[in-house]
Amino acid sequence: MPALAALATLAGPIQRPAGTLIQLEGDTPEAMYVVARGRVKIARIGLGGREQVLNVIGPGGHFNTVPMFDGGPCPANAEALTDVTLLALPRDALLEAVERYPSIALALLRDFTGRLRHLVNLVDDLALHSVQGRLAGLLLEQAEAAERGAAPPPLTQAEMAARLGTVREMIGRALKVFESQGLIRLDRGMITLLDRAGLAAQRET
DSSP states (O other): OHHHHHHHHHOEEEEEOTTOEEEOTTOOOOEEEEEEESOEEEEEEOTTSOEEEEEEEOTTOEESOHHHHHOOOOOSEEEESSOEEEEEEEHHHHHHHHHHOHHHHHHHHHHHHHHHHHHHHHHHHHHHSOHHHHHHHHHHHHHHHHHTTOOOOOOOHHHHHHHHTSOHHHHHHHHHHHHHTTSEEEETTEEEESOHHHHHHHHTO
8 A cells, every 4th residue: 555655664663661751741743653562651740740641552553643733742741651662753754645645644534533532531531420430440441451352461559540530549449449349359459350230330420
């Protein structure tokens, strides 16, 4: 496919170890990045230091796309959760390829709409659901991913808090409540789901 071949010629591979900050919110954008291997966390940090995870990008996904088109600064931090291999697509070359191959623009537009839906759902969760409801949803999502063979690494309570827009102490309390209700079992940091229907009901709170 000519469009894919054109993008392939633009892409320069970059490797970064786990824990590396690939970009910071407010940086001048240099490229759009496609994740070839590993996982990248996209997050914002508040003035008080609280982190809100916006997305986790795996192989085949991309990030830092918005500033490629609006010319603004990088909108969020990007951190390598694992060792990663990225393909960097420089802005000027990417825009030229989009003009030459409308199919690239359509593919990016489809992806933008999916991400917009994701962010709308994130706002809905943060504004309209309790911490316990958000945590129940995250536990169910993690279990469903494991059943599909796409098991993500276990999350610490701090990582759960960053995903759900709260603090670690609130996550610890909610887990204890779930355990007392017989919904989960806690054992040395491992969480076993005992009552998925009960968690699904909590998800709506």
